[in-house]
Amino acid sequence: xxxxxxxxxxxxxxxxxxxxxxxxxxxxxxxxxxxxxxxxxxxxxxxxxxxxxxxxxxxxxxxxxxxxxxxxxxxxxxxxxxxxxxxxxxxxxxxxxxxxxxxxxxxxxxxxxx
Amino acid sequence: xxxxxxxxxxxxxxxxxxxxxxxxxxxxxxxxxxxxxxxxxxxxxxxxxxxxxxxxxxxxxxxxxxxxxxxxxxxxxxxxxxxxxxxxxxxxxxxxxxxxxxxxxxxxxxxx
Numbered sequence: 001x002x003x004x005x006x007x008x009x010x011x012x013x014x015x016x017x018x019x020x021x022x023x024x025x026x027x028x029x030x031x032x033x034x035x036x037x038x039x040x041x042x043x044x045x046x047x048x049x050x051x052x053x054x055x056x057x058x059x060x061x062x063x064x065x066x067x068x069x070x071x072x073x074x075x076x077x078x079x080x081x082x083x084x085x086x087x088x089x090x091x092x093x094x095x096x097x098x099x100x101x102x103x104x105x106x107x108x109x110x111x112x113x114x
Numbered sequence: 115x116x117x118x119x120x121x122x123x124x125x126x127x128x129x130x131x132x133x134x135x136x137x138x139x140x141x142x143x144x145x146x147x148x149x150x151x152x153x154x155x156x157x158x159x160x161x162x163x164x165x166x167x168x169x170x171x172x173x174x175x176x177x178x179x180x181x182x183x184x185x186x187x188x189x190x191x192x193x194x195x196x197x198x199x200x201x202x203x204x205x206x207x208x209x210x211x212x213x214x215x216x217x218x219x220x221x222x223x224x225x226x
Contacts, residue, residue: 002159033214042203042216043158056211090157094212100146100165101212105157 002026004093004106012112013081021076021109025093031055032074033103034066037088049074050096086113124221127198133191135220137204140185144206148214149178149189153200161189161202191222199224 003026013019025032031050035043045058049068063079072093078085088110092103127133139147145166150158162173164180164187171178177190187204201219208215 002157004157031212033212035214040218042205042218043214045213045215048211048213050211056209056213058213092157092214100207102148102160102163103212103214104160105150107155107157 002093002104002106004091004104006089006091006106006109008109009107010110010112012114014114015081015083017081017113018077018079019081019111021078021089021091021111022073023076023091023093023106024073025091026104029093029095029104030072031094031096031101032068032072033092033094034074034076035090035092035105036060036085037090037108039087043090046076081113083113086111123218124223126223126225127194129194129196129224129226131194133189133194133198133222135189135191135202135204135222137187137189137217138185139187139204139206141206141208141215142182142185143208146207146212147178147180147187148205148207149176149187150203150205150216151198151200152203152219158203194222194224196224196226198222 005024033048034046037043047057048055068074088108092105094101148163149161152158164171205214
């Protein structure tokens with residue numbers, strides 16, 4: 001186990017709703033990255049938070065937003081849910097935000113949008 | 115665009131044999147490469163990494179080889195076991211803040 005936890009494990013929402021997913025990073029890690037993994041595909045980078053600031057962002061619309069708290073846990077918020085948002089959402093924590101820092105993944109939150 | 119890709123979507127291996135999973139990358143600026151294993155219903159699990167100033171790195175039963183000339187990465191698993199059945203992803207980073215770019219994955223099926 002990596003020590004990275006995510007909640008909830010599963011979630012069902014309807015189109016247009018909003019969702020908040022949570023991630024607790026491994027002890028001592030100050031960086032959290034979020035990924036979206038569609039069925040049968042590799043994870044796609046959403047954004048990264050380093051010491052409570054967004055440190056980089058992938059090709060996702062503004063309705064995907066996040067937060068990082070002083071204890072380095074993090075939230076991913078998605079507004080105006082669309083059917084294509086159905087996916088496994090993964091968070092990964094690392095010791096820093098730099099290249100070469102190993103990212104350790106949590107078990108993910110499976111989101112289904114109906 | 116730049117991408118990380120895998121040669122084979124599915125690899126069937128007999129228990130006890132060695133497995134080789136291949137990965138091609140197209141971004142010559144890639145500096146750090148990682149192999150992850152993902153079992154059904156779980157998040158990706160770190161296996162081994164390698165930096166661009168190396169061409170080989172060994173772990174427990176795993177070896178990663180990097181050929182920068184042809185932009186190719188491989189993961190070798192020795193004496194494959196049923197617990198090795200999973201999807202394997204290679205990933206690369208080029209950004210200074212470590213964004214991981216993943217390929218689609220290779221499904222490894224270990225048969226008795």
